[in-house]
Amino acid sequence: MKHFDVIVIGGGHAGAEAAAASARMGARTALISLRRDGIGVMSCNPAIGGLGKGHLVREIDAMDGIMGLAADQAAIQYRLLNRRKGPAVQGPRAQADRKLYRAAILDILKAEENLTIVEGEVVALKQHEGQVTGVTLADSSDIVANAVVLTVGTFLNGVMHVGGQRQPGGRVGDRPSVLLAEQLADLGLARGRLKTGTPPRLDGTTINWSVLETQPGDDEPVVFSFLNRHPQVRQIACGITHTNEKTHEIVRSNLDRSAMYGGHIEGIGPRYCPSIEDKIVRFADKSSHQVFLEPEGLDDDTVYPNGISTSLPLEVQEAYVRSIVGLENVRILQAGYAIEYDYFDPRALDLSLQLKAMPGLFLAGQINGTTGYEEAAAQGMLAGLNAAALALGKERVVFSRADSYIGVMIDDLTTRGVTEPYRMFTSRAEYRLTLRADNADQRLTPMAMKLGCVREGRRIAFLQKREKLIKATEMLQNQSFSPSELRKVGIVLSQDGAKRTAQALMALPEVTPEKIIELVPDFATFAPEIQQQTATDCLYAQYIDRQQQEIASVKREEAAEIPSDFLYAGLPGLSTELGAKLSRIRPANLAQAARIEGMTPAALTLILAHLRKARRVVAGQ
DSSP states (O other), X not given: OEEOSEEEEOOSHHHHHHHHHHHHTTXXXXXXXXXXXXTTOOOSOSXXXXXXXXXXXXXXXXXXXXXXXXXXXXXXXXXXXXXXXXXXXXXXXXXXXXXXXXHHHHHHHHTOTTEEEEEOOEEEEEEEXXXXXXXXXXXXXXXXXXXXXXXXXXXXXXXXXXXXXXXXXXXXXXOOBOHHHHHHHTTTOOEXXXXXXXXXXXXXXXXXXXXXXXEOOOSSOOOSOTTOOSOOSOOOOEXXXXXXXXXXXXXXXXXXXXXXXXXXXXXXXXXXXXXHHHHHHHTTTOSOOEEEEEEXXXXXXXXXXXXXXXXXXXXXXXXXXXXXXXOTTOOEEEOOEEEEXXXXXXXXXXXXXBBTTSTTEXXXXXXXXXXSHHHHHHHHHHHHHHHHHHHHTOOOOOOOTTTOHHHHHHHHHHHHOOSSOBOOOGGGOTTTTTSOSTTHHHHHHHHHHHXXXXXXXHHHHHHHHHHHHHHHHHHHHTOEEOHHHHHTTTOOXXXXXXXXXXXXXXXXXXXXXXXXHHHOGGGGGSOHHHHHHHHHHHHXXXXXXXXXXXXXXXXXXXXXXXXXXXOOTTOTTSOHHHHHHHHHHOOSBHHHHHTSTTOOHHHHHHHHHHHHHHHHHHHTX
């Protein structure tokens, strides 16, 4: 019988990140996957990042996670989304080479000193007195551990749909996890069905690229990892085309043959990534929809047509795809399909992603009702850190919505649950001016260093960068200029005689780092990324001061922890309905309690008063 500190089940984005995080914490970790070559597979679109999602990747990287490193090793096109808007809502995104990404993930995991990769199928969780103690594999062998992280993606009772045809599966070529789903169902946890979908994969050699619009990458690529500076592989362009009235008519006339509209699927799909059927029904007034033709690799002719996912029969897919300009003679390599799977209500988890009903078991990824590689990886990292902390007797790791997008996501999931697949957006974060993609390392790497999950190379690089940022900021704070001096370099302000620091000037939208260098030549000695982050910090300085006060208030509320056995039922002054809701959700602190639907200031004050009274009793006062 094999013994480990932590077992991670599943080698997708959540599982890979969980295993790496656990190993970095010093825990002897086993990553169990059906197939070694299935680890790090990009099951859906070949891209990483985006709005909100790019922030998550940067935060994972700041914690010395692996998604950003792998994405940079595989990125064949970089684009910074929302480039024309403020830095707080800009999102780095990269088109990736599937094979390079998978190879990068596997190479990183194989290099982890405390990590063992095990090929096998987990069919049962081992328990003793309600505590998880390990797993049983399909070959009847047992593996023992102090903590288990379950990251099964779309495999729990997974069913794939193409038109009226359905077959069990977690993705094309992989069987679903049924026995494990049955055991989890026996725990009595609230669960439901969700769905996601993919478009048909196309043969790029049969696309008429000459008639299509070309979408190149950025001239100045913004990479993911704070340890990287430039693209590492050849960069390519994508193509753009559009659906048309003929496309829409073909889909409309075959809606009854769609698995979704034909009544074959009960699961709810992602609202922000609708199928072509959904687009045509929900946006009936639109005569066309954009389709991005994304190559899946540098040496792969397969093309991913982003924007036309479907569950229609193959012959209908062929008809509507070939009605699109540039795709008239295209060959479909793999039919698009919808996949339906089980998820469990994430309100059954605490802030460390540990299942309240079964200590030692952590859930991460789509099993918690999320969608997307980045959301899964961020959960996996948190679950891996906490599984290792539990196994090694360390304090649990918790992110706040005041310090990270990871914290926002975890709080949303564990407090509000999901009614549709959860996707991260910048609009979900109250403090997005401080939670920017560019400063994720400054926010989170100190936390990672304190936890002991940062490699020496990143620690040194971070400390050097922090020192340069401090020096750059001090340089701008210590030099002031009069209106007449500023006029000489083209900065025209009120001629009031008042001097302004270079830092204050940098907060003006029209003042660029290049203009500051005319005033402060030594500022040019700093690398462009240091100049840019310093400029962004200056731009938001006045707003950040205000947000820091709000964040301090949130931190105080989060510090007011509510014991897991706190009795809400019968609490004088608390409504029966709200008491029942609080008893079911079990908020971890006052901040979480405040975000529960129906919560009132009076009820919060009541709970706080009883918490203080309980503390005084414990203290013997």
